[in-house]
Amino acid sequence: xxxxxxxxxxxxxxxxxxxxxxxxxxxxxxxxxxxxxxxxxxxxxxxxxxxxxxxxxxxxxxxxxxxxxxxxxxxxxxxxxxxxxxxxxxxxxxxxxxxxxxxxxxxxxxxxxxxxxxxxxxxxxxxxxxxxxxxxxxxxxxxxxxxxxxxxxxxxxxxxxxxxxxxxxxxxxxxxxxxxxxxxxxxxxxxxxxxxxxxxxxxxxxxxxxxxxxxxxxxxxxxxxxxxxxxxxxxxxxxxxxxxxxxxxxxxxxxxx
Amino acid sequence: xxxxxxxxxxxxxxxxxxxxxxxxxxxxxxxxxxxxxxxxxxxxxxxxxxxxxxxxxxxxxxxxxxxxxxxxxxxxxxxxxxxxxxxxxxxxxxxxxxxxxxxxxxxxxxxxxxxxxxxxxxxxxxxxxxxxxxxxxxxxxxxxxxxxxxxxxxxxxxxxxxxxxxxxxxxxxxxxxxxxxxxxxxxxxxxxxxxxxxxxxxxxxxxxxxxxxxxxxxxxxxxxxxxxxxxxxxxxxxxxxxxxxxxxxxxxxxxxxxxxxxxxxxxxxxxxxxxxxxxxxxxxxxxxxxxxxxxxxxxxxxxxxxxxxxxxxxxxxxxxxxxxxxxxxxxxxxxxxxxxxxxxxxxxxxxxxxxxxxxxxxxxxxxxxxxxxxxxxxxxxxxxxxxxxxxxxxxxxxxxxxxxxxxxxxxxxxxxxxxxxxxxxxxxxxxxxxxxxxxxxxxxxxxxxxxxxxxxxxxxxxxxxxxxxxxxxxxxxxxxxxxxxxxxxxxxxxxxxxxxxxxxxxxxxxxxxxxxxxxxxxxxxxxxxxxxxxxxxxxxxxxxxxxxxxxxxxxxxxxxxxxxxxxxxxxxxxxxxxxxxxxxxxxxxxxxxxxxxxxxxxxxxxxxxxxxxxxxxxxxxxxxxxxxxxxxx
Numbered sequence: 001x002x003x004x005x006x007x008x009x010x011x012x013x014x015x016x017x018x019x020x021x022x023x024x025x026x027x028x029x030x031x032x033x034x035x036x037x038x039x040x041x042x043x044x045x046x047x048x049x050x051x052x053x054x055x056x057x058x059x060x061x062x063x064x065x066x067x068x069x070x071x072x073x074x075x076x077x078x079x080x081x082x083x084x085x086x087x088x089x090x091x092x093x094x095x096x097x098x099x100x101x102x103x104x105x106x107x108x109x110x111x112x113x114x115x116x117x118x119x120x121x122x123x124x125x126x127x128x129x130x131x132x133x134x135x136x137x138x139x140x141x142x143x144x145x146x147x148x149x150x151x152x153x154x155x156x157x158x159x160x161x162x163x164x165x166x167x168x169x170x171x172x173x174x175x176x177x178x179x180x181x182x183x184x185x186x187x188x189x190x191x192x193x194x195x196x197x198x199x200x201x202x203x204x205x206x207x208x209x210x211x212x213x214x215x216x217x218x219x220x221x222x223x224x225x226x227x228x229x230x231x232x233x234x235x236x237x238x239x240x241x242x243x244x245x246x247x248x249x250x251x252x253x254x255x256x257x
Numbered sequence: 258x259x260x261x262x263x264x265x266x267x268x269x270x271x272x273x274x275x276x277x278x279x280x281x282x283x284x285x286x287x288x289x290x291x292x293x294x295x296x297x298x299x300x301x302x303x304x305x306x307x308x309x310x311x312x313x314x315x316x317x318x319x320x321x322x323x324x325x326x327x328x329x330x331x332x333x334x335x336x337x338x339x340x341x342x343x344x345x346x347x348x349x350x351x352x353x354x355x356x357x358x359x360x361x362x363x364x365x366x367x368x369x370x371x372x373x374x375x376x377x378x379x380x381x382x383x384x385x386x387x388x389x390x391x392x393x394x395x396x397x398x399x400x401x402x403x404x405x406x407x408x409x410x411x412x413x414x415x416x417x418x419x420x421x422x423x424x425x426x427x428x429x430x431x432x433x434x435x436x437x438x439x440x441x442x443x444x445x446x447x448x449x450x451x452x453x454x455x456x457x458x459x460x461x462x463x464x465x466x467x468x469x470x471x472x473x474x475x476x477x478x479x480x481x482x483x484x485x486x487x488x489x490x491x492x493x494x495x496x497x498x499x500x501x502x503x504x505x506x507x508x509x510x511x512x513x514x515x516x517x518x519x520x521x522x523x524x525x526x527x528x529x530x531x532x533x534x535x536x537x538x539x540x541x542x543x544x545x546x547x548x549x550x551x552x553x554x555x556x557x558x559x560x561x562x563x564x565x566x567x568x569x570x571x572x573x574x575x576x577x578x579x580x581x582x583x584x585x586x587x588x589x590x591x592x593x594x595x596x597x598x599x600x601x602x603x604x605x606x607x608x609x610x611x612x613x614x615x616x617x618x619x620x621x622x623x624x625x626x627x628x629x630x631x632x633x634x635x636x637x638x639x640x641x642x643x644x645x646x647x648x649x650x651x652x653x654x655x656x657x658x659x660x661x662x663x664x665x666x667x668x669x670x671x672x673x674x675x676x677x678x679x680x681x682x683x684x685x686x687x688x689x690x691x692x693x694x695x696x697x698x699x700x701x702x703x704x705x706x707x708x709x710x711x712x713x714x715x716x717x718x719x720x721x722x723x724x725x726x727x728x729x730x731x732x733x734x735x736x737x738x739x740x741x742x743x744x745x746x747x748x749x750x751x752x753x754x755x756x757x758x759x760x761x762x763x764x765x766x767x768x769x770x771x772x773x774x775x776x777x778x779x780x781x782x783x784x785x786x787x788x789x790x791x792x793x794x795x796x797x798x799x800x801x802x803x804x805x806x807x808x809x810x811x812x813x814x815x816x817x818x819x820x821x822x823x824x825x826x827x828x829x830x831x832x833x834x835x836x837x838x839x840x841x842x843x844x845x846x847x848x849x850x851x852x853x854x855x856x857x858x859x860x861x862x863x864x865x866x867x868x869x870x871x872x873x874x875x876x877x878x879x880x881x882x883x884x885x886x887x888x889x890x
Contacts, residue, residue: 059759061755061758061759080758080765081758081759082758082759082760082761082762082763082764083763085758085759085760085761086761090759090760091759093755093756093759097753097755097756097759098752098753098756099748099749099752099753099756099757100752101748101751101752102745102748102749102752106745106748109745110745110746110749110757110760110762111760111761113742113745114746114760114761114762114763115761118742118743119743119766119770122737122738122740122741122742122743123734123737123738123743124737125733125736125737125740127741128741128742134742167756170760171760174760174761
C-alpha cells in the first residue's frame with residue numbers, strides 16, 4: 001500500500017493496527033479505533049493501559065512503530081504533531097499545558113494563528129496574514145469557555161480548573177475537525193464539569209469528532225456515544241458507551257484501579 | 258621496527274599521564290552531577306584556583322610540598338565545594354530550580370573564580386607550578402622509563418573510581434544521592450539529610466577538581482584562562498559517558514590521552530600535516546564535539562529552559578538612557594571613542610544570547626563561536642585572503658561575512674531540534690569550543706591577518722556611526738521577532754515546547770530560525786569588533802569569553818534587549834577603567850545571585866506589565882452612586 005492511500009472516505013480520525021514500543025515493552029499493541037465526526041468517543045482503561053501513549057501516537061507527539069493513522073481519509077502517520085495540528089487535529093494534555101509567559105488571550109491566539117504562514121512578514125514587522133480571522137477565532141473560543149473576563153490576565157495566575165478550560169479554548173481556536181482531550185475534567189468542580197460537558201455536546205452536534213480519555217465513569221456513560229476499553233495496550237472491547245461500561249469485565253478493571 | 262614499537266610504548270606512558278587527569282576530571286564532573294543534579298561548568302576554574310593556591314604555598318611561601326598539598330587538596334578544595342554548595346546551589350535547589358538555572362549559576366561561579374584569580378595573581382603565566390609526585394624514573398622495563406608521577410596518577414584515578422563504585426554499591430550512598438537529586442523535598446521527608454548529601458557531593462567534586470588542577474598545572478603555563486579551558490575540554494570524557502557511567506569516563510579519558518600522545522608521531526605528507534597537527538593538539542575538543550553531537554538518550558535531553566518572569570517590559574526611561582549612552586561617544590575624544598567602539602559590537606553579541614536563550618529558551622553557550630566566525634570572515638575578506646575574491650572594503654566584507662555566518666547557525670540549530678536543557682548547553686559549548694580551537698586558533702588565522710587602516714569615511718567616528726546604524730537595525734529585527742505572531746510562538750516554545758507543537762507551532766523550523774538569527778547577530782558583533790581593533794584576535798572569542806558574555810547577558814536580564822546594550826556598555830567601561838578581572842568578578846557575583854533575582858537587573862529596572870484594572874461600567878457607577886448616596890443620607 002502506498003503512502004497517502006485512502007481507504008474509502010472515512011471522515012474523522014481513525015487508527016489501524018497502531019503499535020508503539022518502549023524498549024522491550026509494548027505500550028500500544030495493535031489498536032484499531034475510529035473517532036467519527038459528530039460523535040463523542042471515550043477511551044477508558046486502568047492506569048498504565050497505554051491510553052496516554054495511544055493519545056501521543058494519534059496526536060503525533062510520538063511516532064508509532066507500526067500501523068496507520070488517518071485524518072479524514074488522509075494518511076498522517078508520518079506527519080509531526082504540528083503538521084497534524086494544522087490539518088485540524090487538536091489536543092489537550094493530561095497535565096494542563098499552557099504558556100505562563102503569555103496572557104490568557106495570547107495563549108488562545110497561539111492556537112488560532114498557526115495555519116497562515118508569516119515568518120518573513122513577522123521579521124519585517126508586517127502584520128501576519130489572516131490576522132482578523134485569528135482574532136475572531138480567539139474571541140469566539142474565549143467566549144465559548146467563559147474566559148473572556150480574564151483575557152488580559154497572565155495565564156500563570158489561573159487556577160487548575162481554568163487552565164483546563166484555557167487549554168481547550170486554545171485547541172478550539174484552531175477550528176479543529178478532531179479534538180483529543182486527555183482527562184478534560186480532572187481538577188474541575190461540578191459546575192465547570194457540567195459546563196464542559198454541555199460545550200462538548202454542542203461541539204459534537206456541530207460535527208466535531210471528539211475523543212476523550214476520562215476516569216469519571218458516570219460522565220463517560222452520560223456523555224460518550226462510543227467507548228473503547230484499553231487494557232495492556234490492546235482494545236479489550238468497544239461499542240456503545242453504556243453497554244461497554246455495564247460489561248462485567250470492565251467493572252473488574254475499574255475495581256482493580 | 259623495534260624502535261617504532263619502543264617509541265609507541267614511551268608515548269603510551271606519556272599519554273596515560275594526561276589521560277588519567279582527564280579521566281579524573283570526568284569522574285569529578287559525573288559524581289557532582291549525580292550527587293547534586295548540577296552540571297558543574299566551574300570545575301575548571303576550581304581546578305585553576307587550587308593549582309594557584311598550591312603554587313603560592315610552595316613557591317612563594319616555601320611550605321613543604323606535602324603539607325601544602327594536604328592543605329590545598331584535603332582542606333581548601335573541599336571547603337570551596339561546601340561553600341559553593343551552601344552559598345550558591347543549595348538555595349537554588351531548595352527552590353526547585355531546574356538544571357538550566359543551576360547551569361547559569363555554575364557559569365557564574367566559573368566567571369567569578371577566574372576574575373578572582375586575575376585580581377589576586379594577575380594574568381602573567383607562571384611556569385613553575387609544583388608537581389605532586391617527582392618525575393623520578395622507577396624502573397626501565399625493556400628500556401622504557403616508568404615514571405613515579407605517571408604511576409601514582411594512574412593508580413590514584415583507578416583506586417578513586419573503584420572506591421566510588423564500591424561505595425555506590427555497598428553503602429547505599431548511591432541510592433541516597435539519587436533520591437536527593439530526583440526529589441529533594443521527598444528525600445528530606447524520608448529522613449535523608451539532603452543538605453549533607455549534596456554538601457558531600459560538592460566537597461568531593463571540588464576535591465577532584467583541585468586534584469585535576471594540581472596534576473595538570475605542571476604540564477602547562479599556569480594562567481587564569483589556560484587551565485579552565487583545558488579542563489573544559491576534558492568534559493569530553495564526561496559527555497561521552499553521558500554524565501553517568503564512571504567506567505566509560507575513565508576508559509575514554511585514558512584512551513584519549515594515549516591516542517593524543519600516539520598521534521604526535523603520525524606525520525602525513527604535504528597538505529595533511531597541518532590538519533594532523535590540529536587534530537593532535539585538539540583531540541579532546543574533537544572528542545567533545547563528537548560526543549555532544551551523537552544522539553543523547555538520557556533524560557538530560559528533556560529539561561526546562563531558564564525561567565523568565567511574565568510580561569516584563571523595559572520602561573521608556575531605561576530605553577532612553579540606553580540611547581543616550583550609545584549616542585554620547587560620538588562626541589568623545591579620539592582615545593575614548595576608540596574604547597567605545599567595542600560597545601555596539603559587544604551589544605550585538607549579547608543580543609544574540611537574548612534572542613536564543615531569552616526569547617526562545619534555548620540555552621546556548623556557543624555564541625562567542627559565531628562572533629568569532631563573523632570576525633574571522635571579515636578579516637579574511639578585508640585582507641584579501643579568500644581565494645577568488647579581491648580585498649574588499651570594510652562594509653561589504655562585513656555584510657558578506659555575516660551572510661555566510663547565518664546558515665552556520667545550523668551547527669547548533671540542527672542539534673537543538675532534538676535537545677533541550679543540559680544536553681543542548683553542552684552541545685553548543687562543544688561547538689563554540691571546537692570553532693575556537695579548530696578554526697580560529699590556527700596558523701592561517703593567527704598570522705599576518707592585519708586589517709591595516711581600513712578605509713571608512715570619518716575614521717573611528719564613521720565606524721561608530723556605522724555600528725550604531727547596524728545595532729539599530731538589529732534591535733528592530735529583534736523587536737519584530739519578539740512581537741506579534743512570531744513573538745507569541747517563541748514564548749510558547751520557551752514555556753512549553755510540547756504544547757506549542759501540539760498547537761501547530763512548527764518547533765523545528767522556529768528553532769532553526771532562532772539559532773540562525775542568533776548566529777547572524779553574534780557574527781555581526783564579532784565583525785565589528787575586528788573592524789574596530791584592526792586585527793583578528795582568536796583569544797577574543799574563546800569559550801571562556803563566551804561564558805562571561807553569556808553570564809553578563811543573563812545578569813542584565815536574559816530577555817531584555819535594552820539590558821544587553823546596557824551590559825555591553827557596563828562591561829566595556831569596567832574593562833577600560835578598572836583593569837582586567839573586575840568585570841568578571843562583577844558579572845560572576847551577579848550570575849551567582851541570579852537565583853534570587855529572576856529576570857536579572859532588567860527585572861529590577863523594568864516595570865511589570867499589569868493586567869488592566871477592572872473599571873466600573875455605567876450600571877456600576879449608578880449603583881455605587883446610589884449606595885454612597887444612601888450611606889450618606
